[in-house]
Amino acid sequence: MRVELDEYAHLDSLIHRWEPRSKLVGLLALIFAFAFVEDVRLLPAVVVVTTVLYIASRLPLSVLLKRLRYPGIFLLGIVVVLPFLSGETVIWQWGWLTVRQEGCWAVLLIACRFLAILITGFVLLGTTPFLTLVKAMRSLGLPVILADMTLLSYRYLYEIAGNLATMRQAMRLRGFRSQSKSERFFIPNIGNLRRFASLTGTLFIRSYEQSERIYKAMRLRGYGNARVNHSAIASTPKSFFSDHLSLIAFSITLLTATAFFMTELLLYFSSP
Amino acid sequence: MHIPDGILPAQACIGGYAIATPVTWYCLRQINRQKDPTAQIPKASLLTAAFFVASSIHIPIPPASVHLVFNGVLGAMLGYHAFPAILIGLFFQAIIIGHGGLTTIGVNAVMMGVPALLAYHVFQLRYHVRRGRSDRWTTGIFAFLAGAVGIGVAALIFFALIITTIPSGFNATTEQAAIYGLTLAHIPLMLIEGTFTVMLALFLQRVKPELLES
Numbered sequence: 001m002r003v004e005l006d007e008y009a010h011l012d013s014l015i016h017r018w019e020p021r022s023k024l025v026g027l028l029a030l031i032f033a034f035a036f037v038e039d040v041r042l043l044p045a046v047v048v049v050t051t052v053l054y055i056a057s058r059l060p061l062s063v064l065l066k067r068l069r070y071p072g073i074f075l076l077g078i079v080v081v082l083p084f085l086s087g088e089t090v091i092w093q094w095g096w097l098t099v100r101q102e103g104c105w106a107v108l109l110i111a112c113r114f115l116a117i118l119i120t121g122f123v124l125l126g127t128t129p130f131l132t133l134v135k136a137m138r139s140l141g142l143p144v145i146l147a148d149m150t151l152l153s154y155r156y157l158y159e160i161a162g163n164l165a166t167m168r169q170a171m172r173l174r175g176f177r178s179q180s181k182s183e184r185f186f187i188p189n190i191g192n193l194r195r196f197a198s199l200t201g202t203l204f205i206r207s208y209e210q211s212e213r214i215y216k217a218m219r220l221r222g223y224g225n226a227r228v229n230h231s232a233i234a235s236t237p238k239s240f241f242s243d244h245l246s247l248i249a250f251s252i253t254l255l256t257a258t259a260f261f262m263t264e265l266l267l268y269f270s271s272p
Numbered sequence: 273m274h275i276p277d278g279i280l281p282a283q284a285c286i287g288g289y290a291i292a293t294p295v296t297w298y299c300l301r302q303i304n305r306q307k308d309p310t311a312q313i314p315k316a317s318l319l320t321a322a323f324f325v326a327s328s329i330h331i332p333i334p335p336a337s338v339h340l341v342f343n344g345v346l347g348a349m350l351g352y353h354a355f356p357a358i359l360i361g362l363f364f365q366a367i368i369i370g371h372g373g374l375t376t377i378g379v380n381a382v383m384m385g386v387p388a389l390l391a392y393h394v395f396q397l398r399y400h401v402r403r404g405r406s407d408r409w410t411t412g413i414f415a416f417l418a419g420a421v422g423i424g425v426a427a428l429i430f431f432a433l434i435i436t437t438i439p440s441g442f443n444a445t446t447e448q449a450a451i452y453g454l455t456l457a458h459i460p461l462m463l464i465e466g467t468f469t470v471m472l473a474l475f476l477q478r479v480k481p482e483l484l485e486s
Contacts, residue, residue, distance in 0.1 A: 005367065005368065028374075031277075031374060031375055032282060032285070032286075032375065034278075035277070035278070035280075035281075035282040035285055035375045036282040038281065067370050068370075070369060070370050070371065071276055071370045071371070071373075074276050075276075078279070110278055110279055111278075112278075113277070113278035114276060114277050114278030114279065115278070116278070117277035117278050117373060117374065117375055118277055118278075118370070118373070121277070121366070121367075121373070121374045125367050143296075143300055145300055145303060145304075145309070145313060145356060146296075146300075146356055146359070146360070148313050148317070149313060149316060149317045149320060149356055149357070149360055150360050150363070152313065152314060152317030152318065152321075153317045153318070153320040153321040153324070153360055153361075153364070154321075154364070156317070156318050156321045157321045157324060157325070157364065160318070160321045160322050160325045161325045161328075163325075164325050164326070164328075164329075187333070188331060188332070188333045188464060189332075190467075192331075192332065193331065193464075193467060193468060193471060194471050196329060196331055196468070197468055197471030197472045197475055198471075198475050199329065200326050200329060200468075200472055201472050201475035201476050201479065203322050203325065203326055204319060204322050204326075204349070204476065204483065205476070205479060205480045205483065207318040207319055207321065207322040208315060208318065208319065208480065208483055210318060211314040211315045211317070211318035211319070212314075212315070214314045214318070215311065215313075215314040215315070218314065223310065224308070224310035224311075
């Protein structure tokens with residue numbers, strides 16, 4: 001696992017300069033507005049807004065394509081299944097293979113919504129350093145326990161992944177091979193399962209022991225003391241709209257989100 | 273078993289958040305009632321990270337391999353911290369590897385987290401039935417149940433959601449049959465996850481028993 005979160009947070013663009021809290025609220029509103037779209041007539045607008053947002057963020061296109069690889073597999077599953085199974089209007093038939101209209105529209109809708117939400121989320125995370133984002137969430141009311149747990153897990157995630165990689169290498173060096181020739185289909189090898197359980201257990205025990213040391217160190221530095229607690233994370237020097245850019249960007253995003261929402265409602269009630 | 277963005281209608285996503293919020297609130301309240309709530313935070317955080325990493329371990333089941341969901345174990349080991357842990361794990365999965373999504377964190381948290389809390393209570397039952405029986409046996413049996421319940425209930429919620437919300441021409445009986453069928457198809461996975469949980473619990477009991485005492 002590579003640290004990929006803050007890789008593009010240092011770039012300079014309009015979206016990067018947008019104040020984090022209003023950016024979080026604005027882009028989340030937009031994401032939910034996209035999730036609300038049910039009518040295919042709104043899809044061109046969704047595509048345009050997402051494209052404009054991505055261009056404004058100046059994030060490289062190659063990064064997006066790399067990120068899409070994994071979620072794309074799921075999308076492919078939907079695309080392969082729905083047009084053939086869902087709906088009644090047959091638009092194309094070849095033997096038993098039929099392509100149905102409703103299924104095709106559903107695929108188009110799901111694919112566009114999926115990509116639009118994914119790209120907007122990517123813009124939000126790609127343009128804001130992770131720590132700033134958690135700070136913004138904290139000042140918007142995220143409970144202390146959740147904020148602390150998020151930051152601590154993030155801090156140790158890669159270290160624990162490194163631990164696991166070392167342990168697996170040690171297993172391999174001692175001659176462990178996860179797949180042996182004597183295995184039968186669909187039945188896991190009990191001995192191997194036990195070895196994997198020990199590996200996982202060791203990972204947990206190491207993490208647990210490390211957490212005890214960390215807790216003691218944190219305690220010595222005053223963690224858990226209500227007076228000094230979280231002063232660093234709760235303080236936000238800038239106000240919500242510290243500059244004109246944030247105010248304008250926030251207003252535009254919120255207006256777009258509301259427009260999507262209202263149009264969707266209108267189309268929903270006007271359709272027979 | 274994560275629902276990505278864009279698949280579910282917005283009502284379902286909002287419904288997910290609407291259920292996840294009070295559950296989170298309830299769990300946080302239970303955590304704050306403990307003698308020293310901050311003492312558990314590093315433990316829960318590091319184990320959250322460890323679970324996130326451990327879910328990348330693939331267990332070979334020829335000809336393929338599966339990765340375990342671990343929500344049952346998570347519940348058994350972390351108790352009420354399991355729900356926040358799952359919430360955070362899902363957030364990381366969405367932003368780091370693009371698994372799941374931001375709008376569906378609520379739905380996914382309910383799908384994984386509620387079975388985890390259920391698994392926690394199942395695993396706690398071992399104290400009630402222990403009376404004179406060997407620790408090894410009661411831990412083993414209840415660890416199996418916790419692991420199997422965790423993934424079983426999650427699979428049930430997953431298929432019920434997917435099949436009832438995706439627009440399709442299926443009728444109600446077909447949908448019901450599909451939900452039951454697909455959940456039943458998860459029985460082998462429940463057995464594997466349950467067996468793995470037993471092995472893990474027995475290993476932990478032998479090496480570091482306090483990890484199982486929440």
